[in-house]
Amino acid sequence: MESTTEHTAKQLDRDQALAELRSITRPRLDVPSLPSTLQRTETVAGILRSLLNESQGDDRESVRVMRRLGTRLLTECPQDEPTPYTAWQQLVNLARCTEAFLDVESRSR
Numbered sequence: 001m002e003s004t005t006e007h008t009a010k011q012l013d014r015d016q017a018l019a020e021l022r023s024i025t026r027p028r029l030d031v032p033s034l035p036s037t038l039q040r041t042e043t044v045a046g047i048l049r050s051l052l053n054e055s056q057g058d059d060r061e062s063v064r065v066m067r068r069l070g071t072r073l074l075t076e077c078p079q080d081e082p083t084p085y086t087a088w089q090q091l092v093n094l095a096r097c098t099e100a101f102l103d104v105e106s107r108s109r
Contacts, residue, residue: 012047012050012051014102017047017098017102018099018102020043020044020047021044021047021095021096021098021099022099024040024044024091024092025092025096025099031088032088033084034082034083034084034087037084037088037091038082041087041090041091041094044095044098045094048070048074048094048098051070051102051105052074062104062107063104063105065104066097066100066101066105069101070098070101073093073094076090078090
């Protein structure tokens, strides 16, 4: 389930975002192609940026921790040219962070 929907333009559809994230974070034996992974990374980064924007001003400790982690993951740049494996690792890390952010947010409402 790949989607290139721009999540920042409207309110984030959390159910759709979770479905996209879970398709990435479930265990798998193969590593997708680099172009596919990079495209999905942009989609997940957009979801995470949308969450970060929506949570500005939220003073709950759990949300602040997730904001710091999410910001760090978004600003980390791979050192070398990405390989399919390293790009997939980055995508999974972003997806897990975003999934955890949505979980923290929903539990602390």
